[in-house]
Amino acid sequence: MQRALRLAATPGVPLGPNPRVGCVLLDGSGAVVAEGLHRGAGTPHAEVAALREAGEAAAGATAVVTLEPCNHTGRTGPCVDALLAAGVRRVVFAQPDPNPVAAGGERRLREAGVEVAFGLLEREARRLNRAWTFALEHHRPFVTWKLATTLDGRSAAADGTSRWISSRPARLDTHRLRGECDVMMVGTGTVEVDDPRLTVRDEVDAPLPHQPLRAVVGMRELAPDRQVLGDDAETVLLRTRDPHEALRALHERGRRHVFLEGGPTLAAAFLGAGVVDEVVAYVAPQLLGAGLAAVGDLGVTTMADAVRLHVDDVTVLGSGAETNVRLTMRPLPAPGTPAKETP
Template identity: 65%
Template sequence: MRRALELAATPGVPLGPNPRVGCVLLARDGRVVAEGYHRGAGTPHAEVEALAAAGSAARGTTALVTLEPCNHTGRTGPCAEALIEAGVARVVFAQSDPNPTAQGGAARLRAAGLTVESGLLAEESRVLNRIWSRAMELGRPFVTWKFAATLDGRSAAGDGTSRWISSPEARRDTHRLRADADAILVGTGTVIDDDPALTVRDAQDRPLPRQLLRVVMGERDIPAGRRVLDDSAETLHLRTHDPREVLAALWARDARHLFLEGGPTVAAAFLRAGLVDEVVCYLAPMLLGSGRAAVADLGIDTIADARHLEVTDISILEAPDSAPNIRLTLSPEPPATKEQ
């Protein structure tokens, strides 16, 4: 199963609507017959890839899979049926499938007479698919809000300037985090004032082959010539101020992870709606004393009503030519509940 998890974590696999899954087929004597992993939407699932590699040798094997075999027909057929037809004798999977559309694989396998066991390294499998699993439970994209701020909580000076509050190392780290998402969102105000490219770039500032869906939220028109209108990546303009409408539109486009980089107004809208699942803050060792706050009014008048966050990680980002930044990763408390 650990080998299946290694396969599932193969670098370069695009995310989106599908989880990372690995599969290993074992003969009765413990010999590895074949391996496979899912390579992205529209490609064979891990089980099907391993079965294809094994051919007739799959009969009588044990399949170890990091996620419960699916039981539905989408772009590909149900893996449960593929395992049954190949003559696999036993299936051991780590994590139960949280996707209501695909659930039921274990029951289908048992009904066909296969021995089925579950829960082996389940937590490791869930960690691997942490964001996808949570999105499936919520029924909407997982939202990561990222921002950079000074020690006194300012994201821009009084004259509107904000480059560069974050250090070069923090900006490189941001692009690493962006690359794991499906869509990136800002408001129309950020597009008009800052003209961001909203692309994903490597350490040498070169665009990566896979780019996120760029999402602009707001009713104002996007002025001609803004960089989000170029051909570097697809851009979706959603003329709404309602975060729920935004997430529903992105869910329908198979986006499972939204990277929120909008200004304080957009951030406040998502926070007030309880639609932020993770916060990543880059804290710079500087003070402004005035200027734009990192988040707009949340309707909080007393300290007793403060929004509390649980710190899940603290990292110091250092580089020889710049002051270090502190990256805080936080989880809102209590966690957001599933949208109805």
């Protein structure tokens, strides 16, 4: 199963509506017969890829899979059918499929006489597909809000300049995180003022082959020369100010992880709507004393009502003048409200 998880985590696989899945086929002695992984929407699922490599050797084998084999026909056929047709004797999977459309594989396999076990390294499998799992269980994309701020909470100086609050190591780290999402989101104000490309680029500023969807939220009309409207990635304009409506539209498009890089107004709207699931803050050891705040008005008038965050990780990036501290956090529920389950 650990090998199957490593296969599932293979770099370069485009993200989107489907999870990362790995599969290892074992013979009766426990030796590896074949391996497979899912390489993106429309390509063979991990089980099918492994079965094709194994050929007739799949008969009587054990399939070790990171996710419950699917039981529906989408762009490809059901993995359950492929496993049964190949004569697989036993299936061990880590995580039950939270997708009601695809679930039911375990039951069908058992009914067909296949021995089934599950739950092995389930926590690790859920962590691998944390955004996909969250989206299927909560019916909306997982939202990571990223911000870069000075030590006194400013995202830009009084004259509007913000280069560079984030250091080069922080910017490279940001592109790494962008590449783990399938949506880059900003508001129309950010597009007009900053004119970002919103693409994922490597260490020499070259765009990667697979780009997230660029989503621009708001009612303002955009100038046609804005970079986000270029052909280097797909862009969708979400004509709404309602975070729930924006996320619903993205979920219907099969998008599972939003990387929110908008300005203080959009950030405040998503925080106020309770749909920020993770916060990644790059804090620069600088003081401005005035300038644009990193987040807009949250309606907080007393310390008891502050939005509180749990710190999961603190990492120092760079050194000297090129230093940022990255804090990875998750919002804590307000007193008296149930905690939100996050993979």
